[in-house]
Amino acid sequence: SQQGEEDPQALSIQEGENATMNCSYKTSINNLQWYRQNSGRGLVHLILIRSNEREKHSGRLRVTLDTSKKSSSLLITASRAADTASYFCATVPFSGGYNKLIFGAGTRLAVHP
Amino acid sequence: DTAVSQTPKYLVTQMGNDKSIKCEQNLGHDTMYWYKQDSKKFLKIMFSYNNKELIINETVPNRFSPKSPDKAHLNLHINSLELGDSAVYFCASSQSPGQGKNEQFFGPGTRLTVL
Numbered sequence: 001s002q003q004g005e006e007d008p009q010a011l012s013i014q015e016g017e018n019a020t021m022n023c024s025y026k027t028s029i030n031n032l033q034w035y036r037q038n039s040g041r042g043l044v045h046l047i048l049i050r051s052n053e054r055e056k057h058s059g060r061l062r063v064t065l066d067t068s069k070k071s072s073s074l075l076i077t078a079s080r081a082a083d084t085a086s087y088f089c090a091t092v093p094f095s096g097g098y099n100k101l102i103f104g105a106g107t108r109l110a111v112h113p
Numbered sequence: 114d115t116a117v118s119q120t121p122k123y124l125v126t127q128m129g130n131d132k133s134i135k136c137e138q139n140l141g142h143d144t145m146y147w148y149k150q151d152s153k154k155f156l157k158i159m160f161s162y163n164n165k166e167l168i169i170n171e172t173v174p175n176r177f178s179p180k181s182p183d184k185a186h187l188n189l190h191i192n193s194l195e196l197g198d199s200a201v202y203f204c205a206s207s208q209s210p211g212q213g214k215n216e217q218f219f220g221p222g223t224r225l226t227v228l
Contacts (some may be wrong), residue, residue, distance in 0.1 A: 005164070033216065035219075041221060042222050045216040086154065100161065100169055101146075101158060103157070105153075105154070
């Protein structure tokens with residue numbers, strides 16, 4: 001079964017508002033990554049947070065990681081219409097040694113002008 | 114200057130046929146992957162190659178056979194196509210595991226429709 005679960009499944013907001021997406025996973029991880037997928041396109045890497053990190057920022061993105069709760073959140077501040085896309089979290093399991101991404105179900109974000 | 118490219122972009126075929134999807138990356142990466150995204154947008158890894166060696170092989174039917182002629186190419190051949198194979202297949206690449214850079218670069222996807 002899929003490792004990650006994301007909520008909400010869909011999020012609809014106005015431009016300028018903040019968008020928060022959550023991700024939960026089941027097993028120990030090496031790192032957790034967030035990807036964006038525009039409709040009909042491939043995935044684009046946004047940000048990576050390692051298991052020993054708690055928070056990371058990149059531009060308007062803020063990611064948190066709580067390994068005790070096995071959860072992460074992605075915050076997009078001051079959203080724009082161009083942020084409309086699906087957002088996926090993906091974990092790299094701690095065991096295995098390979099860079100195997102296990103994806104969550106994704107959150108569909110719609111930002112209205 | 115495309116980083117990860119796939120061909121074809123769309124593939125429509127009949128059940129029982131054999132088809133191939135090609136992937137190439139010009140990022141100098143050692144590791145390449147195939148993912149399948151179903152109609153509900155679930156993404157699942159299928160295979161991974163590192164320096165032409167198979168390192169990840171998920172529970173994928175034997176009808177799927179990846180081939181990596183060199184580090185920059187990873188092709189996917191599918192025999193005896195079934196309706197359930199209809200999906201979008203994504204190729205991706207990254208630096209070798211253990212080099213500390215885990216982000217993966219994805220191709221644009223190949224939408225396979227089996228009739």
